[in-house]
Amino acid sequence: MALAVVERRVDNPVEQPSVERPVVYNTSGCNLWYGDHHALKNINLEMREKEVTAIIGPSGCGKSTYIKTLNRMIDLVPNVRTSGTIEYRGRDIFSKEFRVEELRTRVGMVFQKPNPFPKSIFENVAFSLRIHGIKNKKLVHERVEKSLRQAAIWDEVKDRLHENAYGLSGGQQQRLCIARSLALEPDVLLMDEPTSALDPVSTLKVEELVHELKEKYSIIIVTHNMQQAARISDKTAFFLNGEVVEYDTTDKIFNRPSDSRTEDYISGRFG
Template sequence: MVQTVIKMEKKTGGIGIMENPGERQNLHSIERISVFRTNHFNLWYGKHHALKEINLAINENEVTAIIGPSGCGKSTFIKSLNRMVELVPAVKTGGEIFYRGRNIFDEGFEVEELRTKVGMVFQKPNPFPKSIYDNIAYGPRIHGIKNKKILDEIVEKSLRKAAIWEEVKDRLHHNAYGLSGGQQQRLCIARCLAIEPDVILMDEPTSALDPISTLKIEQLILELKKNYSIIIVTHNMQQAARISDKTAFFLNGEVVEYGRTEQIFSTPKDQRTQDYISGRFG
C-alpha cells in the first residue's frame, strides 16, 4: 500500500488506494524466479577475506536458510544483500549481486530503494521508543504518507500480517517496550511489512526468544512466504529443517553446499556438511 499510494499521489496529486501488486499468489505450478543471484561475490573487512566467491540463486516465495558455525559469514552475507554491511568501516566488495536482474552495485540503483524492497529483522527485537502505532506508521510516514485513514489501514494490515493485531489492537498507543520479547519481534516484523518489502532478511530472529514465541515466529514465516521471499540466518538446525525450502551451509566464508533442505539434512553431498549438521563441530 505504501508504494502504490505514493505512486497515485504523484500521478493525481491526491490520496488513493490501489490494489497492492506485492500481494501476489504463490504459483507452485511455474518455474521459480530468482529474487537474488550472486556472481563471484567477495567481501573483505580490511584485510580479512570474509566472503569468498559466493555464487547463489535465491528463489522468490521460498524460505532460504543460511546455516554454519559462528564467524563463517552468514550475517555478513545477508547484510550484503541490502548493502547494510557497507555501514561497517573498511568494507570492500567484489563480484556482483543481482536483485531481480539488477546489479545492486550499479550507480543508478539507490541504496534507499534497495532497503525499501529488502527489509530486515534483527536478532534482538528493536522497537522504537514510541507507541505500537507509531512504530508501524514510522516507515510509511517517512515515505510521505500523512493521511490518518491510510495510516490506520496500514497499521492494522501490517499487524494482522504479523499475527499480532488481536493482542495489541486495544493498546495501539501504549509504548512498544511494554510488549513481551516475542511480541516485540512480531512488532518489528510488522514494522518491516508496513513499507511493503519484496524480500525479508532475518538474522537469527528467534535466538533471544522462548520456545512458545519461537514457534509463533516460525508459523508466521511459513505464512509470510506466500507473499514474500524470506532469507533467514539460524544456528538452530531443527528450525532450518522445519521452515526452509532451501539451505546454504557456510564455512569459513565459503558456501560448502546449497540445495533443497530435505536433501541437505538427509543426504548431504559434502562430508563437512554432514559433520556440521550432526553436531561434530560448530
C-alpha cells in the same frame, strides 16, 4: 558415518515448489573484505521468489555478513570492500543507478534482537510509512493494521496501540518489528537469527509466521538452529569459513548431503 536426522514438523510440512520460480537474488563471485580479513569468498547463490532460504553454519562463517550485504547494510561498516556481483531481480545492487533507499524499501530486515523504537505500538509501524512520505491518515491506519495482522500480533495489541512498545514481551516485540518491516510492503524479508533471543513458545509463533508470510514474500533467514532450518525452509545454504560449502533443497541438505563437512556440521560433530 551415520547422519543425525533432523525431523520436520509433520503438522506443518514445507512443500517443495512444483514449478521453477523467478529469481529474486543472484549472487555471482561475491567476495567481501573487512580491511585485510577476507570474510566472504566467491559466493555463488541463486534465491527464488516466495521461498524460504535458510543460511546455516558455525559462528563467524559469514552468514550475517552475507545477509547484511543483500540490502547493503554492510555499507555502514568502515573499511569494507567487495568484488563480484549481487543482482536483485536482475539489477546490480551496487550500481550507482540503484539507490540504496529503494533497495531497502524493497528488502526489509529483521534483526537478531527485537529493536522497537521508544514509541507507541502504532507509531512503531507508522514511522517507516511517514519517513517514506505517506501522510494520508486513513492509508497509514490501514497499513498499520494490515501489517500487524500479517505479523500475527493484531489481536494481542489492537486495544493498546497507543501504549509504549517496550511494554510488550520479547516475542511480541519481535513480531512488532516484523510488522514494521512489512508496512512498506517489501518484496523480500531478511531475518538475522530472529528467534535466538526468544523463548520456545515465541519461537514457534515466529516460525509459524514465516510459513504464512512466504505465500507473499521471499524470505532469507540466518539461523543456528538446525531443527528450525529443517522445519521452515525450502532451500538451505551451508556456510563455512566464508564459503558456501553446499546449497540445495533443505530435504537434501539434511538427509542426503553431498559434502562430508555438511554432514559433520548437521550431525553436531563441530560448530
